[in-house]
Each structure stands twice: as C-alpha cells, then as structure tokens.
Amino acid sequence: MLQYLPAELLQAACIPAELAINHVLQYDPAAQQQLRPLQGRLLALQVGQQALFVRILDGSIGLSFRNDAEADATLSGSLTDFLALAAAQDKANTLINSAIDMAGDSEFALGLTRIAQQLDIDWEALLSPLTGGLLAHQLGKGLRGLLRWGQTTAPVYRTAVKEYLEDEAQLVTPAPLLAQFADEVDQLKLDTDRLAARLDRLQQASAQPKE
Amino acid sequence: MSGDKTTHFGYQTVAVEEKQAKVAEVFHSVAAKYDLMNDLMSFGVHRLWKRITIDMSGVRPGNRVLDLAGGTGDLTRKFSKIVGPQGKVILADINSSMLNVGRDRLTDQGYVGNIEYVQANAECLPFEDNSFDVITIAFGLRNVTDKDAALRSMARCLKPGGRLLVLEFSKPTNPLMSKAYDLYSFTALPFMGKVVTNDAESYKYLAESIRMHPDQETLKCMMEEAGLVRCSYHNMTSGVVALHRGIKP
Numbered sequence: 001m002l003q004y005l006p007a008e009l010l011q012a013a014c015i016p017a018e019l020a021i022n023h024v025l026q027y028d029p030a031a032q033q034q035l036r037p038l039q040g041r042l043l044a045l046q047v048g049q050q051a052l053f054v055r056i057l058d059g060s061i062g063l064s065f066r067n068d069a070e071a072d073a074t075l076s077g078s079l080t081d082f083l084a085l086a087a088a089q090d091k092a093n094t095l096i097n098s099a100i101d102m103a104g105d106s107e108f109a110l111g112l113t114r115i116a117q118q119l120d121i122d123w124e125a126l127l128s129p130l131t132g133g134l135l136a137h138q139l140g141k142g143l144r145g146l147l148r149w150g151q152t153t154a155p156v157y158r159t160a161v162k163e164y165l166e167d168e169a170q171l172v173t174p175a176p177l178l179a180q181f182a183d184e185v186d187q188l189k190l191d192t193d194r195l196a197a198r199l200d201r202l203q204q205a206s207a208q209p210k211e
Numbered sequence: 212m213s214g215d216k217t218t219h220f221g222y223q224t225v226a227v228e229e230k231q232a233k234v235a236e237v238f239h240s241v242a243a244k245y246d247l248m249n250d251l252m253s254f255g256v257h258r259l260w261k262r263i264t265i266d267m268s269g270v271r272p273g274n275r276v277l278d279l280a281g282g283t284g285d286l287t288r289k290f291s292k293i294v295g296p297q298g299k300v301i302l303a304d305i306n307s308s309m310l311n312v313g314r315d316r317l318t319d320q321g322y323v324g325n326i327e328y329v330q331a332n333a334e335c336l337p338f339e340d341n342s343f344d345v346i347t348i349a350f351g352l353r354n355v356t357d358k359d360a361a362l363r364s365m366a367r368c369l370k371p372g373g374r375l376l377v378l379e380f381s382k383p384t385n386p387l388m389s390k391a392y393d394l395y396s397f398t399a400l401p402f403m404g405k406v407v408t409n410d411a412e413s414y415k416y417l418a419e420s421i422r423m424h425p426d427q428e429t430l431k432c433m434m435e436e437a438g439l440v441r442c443s444y445h446n447m448t449s450g451v452v453a454l455h456r457g458i459k460p
Contacts, residue, residue: 007447008448062292067267068268069269
C-alpha cells in the first residue's frame with residue numbers, strides 16, 4: 001500500500017525515526033565506532049511487499065523506503081517476526097533461529113543486530129544539555145538503575161504472572177499439560193486410524209468369496 | 212545583434228555569450244542566502260527531493276560521484292558519507308561564490324578527505340572520459356546555456372553503466388496545481404527574494420527560467436539524444452519537480 005503514497009511523504013515519514021536513532025547513537029560512542037567500518041553499506045528489511053532500507057553512514061544511519069542501490073544484505077519476514085527480533089534479548093541468535101530469511105552478506109546483518117543489542121546509551125550526556133551536569137548525573141544513575149532493575153526483574157515477573165494464570169486462577173492450561181493432551185489426541189487419532197484400517201481389511205476379507 | 216545566436220534568460224532573449232554572465236550575476240547575488248531561500252520557497256521540501264535523488268542514484272561505497280552545479284553542497288554531504296574514504300565526490304559549480312559557500316560549509320562541518328572542489332562549466336567538463344559512476348545535477352541544468360552540450364559532456368564523463376540524475380523543476384501534471392504554482396512563483400517568490408536577499412529580480416528570473424525549461428518528455432528525449440539509455444523520469448510534488456535518470460551504455 002505504501003508504494004501508492006508520494007515519494008516525498010514516504011521520505012518524510014522516515015525522518016523522525018532516523019533522527020531518533022541517530023540521536024541515541026550520538027550518545028553511544030562504542031556503537032558509533034562499530035558502525036564506522038560498515039560506512040556506506042545498505043541493509044534492506046523486506047516486510048511483505050514493502051522494504052525499508054537502512055544505510056550506514058559515518059557513525060549514524062539513514063532510513064528510506066526506496067533505494068536503487070543493491071542491498072548488501074536483505075532480511076525478509078513478517079512484521080511479527082521483526083517485532084519479535086526487536087524485542088529479543090539475544091538478537092543475533094533470534095535472527096538465526098527465526099523465520100526471517102537472510103540473503104546477501106549475513107555477517108553484515110548479524111553485525112548490525114549485535115550493535116543494536118549492545119547499544120549502551122550515555123544517559124548523562126543525553127540529559128545534561130537540558131538539566132545541567134549535576135542533575136543529569138543523578139537522573140542518569142537513576143535511569144541506569146531502573147534499566148538494570150527492569151532487566152533482572154522482568155523474568156521474575158514473567159514467571160510470577162505465568163504461575164498465577166496457570167496455577168492460581170487456572171485461566172490458562174500449563175504448557176506441559178497442553179502438550180500431554182495434544183500427544184493423547186495424536187495417539188487417539190493413530191489408534192482410530194489403525195482400527196479403521198483393520199475394519200476395512202476385515203470387511204474386504206469377508207466380502208471375498210470363499211474357495 | 213542580427214545574425215548572432217540568441218538564447219533565453221528567463222523571458223528575455225539575450226545573446227548566447229551574455230547568458231552565462233547574467234546567470235553568474237544572479238548566483239553571486241543569492242549565494243550567501245541560497246539555502247535559506249530554498250527552505251523558504253519550497254517549505255523545506257527541497258531537502259526531501261534531494262534525499263530521494265540520493266536514494267535513487269544507486270551510489271555505493273568506493274564510487275566516484277560528480278555533483279554538478281552542486282552549489283552549497285547538500286548532495287555532496289550525503290554522497291561523501293556513502294562513498295566513504297575509498298570513494299570520491301567532486302563538487303563542481305561554474306559559480307565561484309556558490310562553490311566558496313559550499314566548500315566553507317562542508318569543511319566547517321568536518322567533511323574533508325574524499326571531497327574535491329572544481330569550478331567547471333557543465334558544457335565542457337574538465338574530466339576524463341568514463342571517470343564517474345554517478346553524476347547528479349540538481350536545480351542546475353535550466354541555467355546552462357547549451358543544455359544539449361552539457362548532457363553530452365556529462366554522458367562522456369560517465370563510466371559505462373554509470374547513471375546521470377537530473378533533478379530539476381518541471382511542468383506540473385495537475386492543472387489546478389499548475390495555476391496555484393504560477394501564482395505562487397510570480398508573486399510570492401520575488402517578494403521573498405526582496406525581503407530576504409534584497410533582490411527580487413533574481414527570483415523573478417528563477418520563476419521565468421523554470422517556465423522556459425524543457426518539460427519532462429522533452430528532457431527525456433534530450434538525454435536519449437546525448438547517448439544515454441533507459442532514460443526515465445519520476446515526478447515529485449505533482450510534477451513541480453522531476454527526477455530524470457539515464458544510464459551510459
């Protein structure tokens with residue numbers, strides 16, 4: 001559908017995301033350093049009929065919905081696959097094991113996912129123009145702590161919610177029980193198939209004239 | 212002047228040898244506030260037109276790019292980031308004032324190492340045959356006196372398989388848009404020129420030169436006559452601007 005929109009509108013739509021990503025990159029010198037050897041290379045993200053191109057520039061990126069240069073690497077998949085990749089903790093591993101197809105220079109594509117994974121924003125540098133150094137230090141410390149807390153407590157909360165839904169409220173069937181039920185259904189289907197085949201054979205045998 | 216060759220300078224008819232000097236006068240006058248005026252006149256959309264040009268240029272790391280009539284260096288800046296240290300971008304302009312503004316700005320912003328600056332006439336480019344992967348001329352061709360000679364010169368300098376991209380004002384495809392555009396360019400543009408650069412005449416010339424520039428199909432034929440193949444154009448903003456592309460066989 002996007003191909004029917006004017007090129008200027010599509011190009012304009014890329015600018016806020018591009019600015020936001022480059023703003024974040026500006027505060028992560030390590031990521032900038034890792035991006036520099038990839039300067040000029042092009043990654044295409046093909047979601048259905050629409051492609052989004054990511055051009056690596058000098059420590060920053062450029063986004064566009066159209067690019068006539070041949071992409072160095074192309075990742076094709078559904079929007080759900082890409083969202084799962086964006087949310088994954090181990091992006092490189094998720095990319096390899098996901099339904100996303102990789103074409104071209106896979107090392108380049110994996111390298112970019114590793115950089116995205118390791119993005120470590122210098123919150124203090126980001127906030128200091130707005131708040132001044134002292135407050136930025138405190139806020140940065142707070143944000144770092146909050147992120148660390150989020151990273152460690154997220155799995156705990158995930159487990160707690162899962163246990164509540166499965167065991168306490170019994171709203172969701174636990175995965176092992178569901179798997180066992182599915183196995184039993186499969187076994188039942190196999191048994192009925194076998195029984196049907198046996199009945200068929202007996203029917204054919206009784207229908208044959210006796211010599 | 213009878214017997215002398217003439218050409219147009221906006222709506223005026225002038226001797227061929229006069230046009231270059233008159234165009235030079237216009238750009239010497241507007242160079243300092245060229246980008247500000249572009250932003251005001253196009254409401255910033257010229258930046259999107261230029262981004263699309265870069266995306267459709269197919270430029271790659273290590274390429275040699277000629278940004279012709281590159282003026283204040285908008286395209287060169289982005290090309291320089293894409294071609295990287297192994298590539299080269301030549302920013303060429305016939306007008307020394309525009310070139311100086313572009314060179315100072317890019318150098319101040321730290322764009323050095325893979326950019327060269329050349330004062331050159333598009334009709335007789337001072338470059339070897341087959342020496343560029345991509346040549347772009349953005350909002351420059353309509354100011355060239357002999358457009359056919361310029362296109363031939365660009366085709367000569369392209370490597371086989373290289374691309375020429377001409378970004379230029381063109382003919383709006385929508386009649387309503389055309390009327391609004393005429394009204395805007397013959398009233399608002401000279402007024403803005405007067406207020407910002409104290410030079411209404413230069414912007415009157417801009418509006419007139421756009422009307423005198425070949426339309427989409429004519430320019431496409433001119434590119435084919437210059438020896439380029441697979442020529443096509445892409446209208447932007449209802450044909451107010453068109454991006455023409457051609458490939459050297």
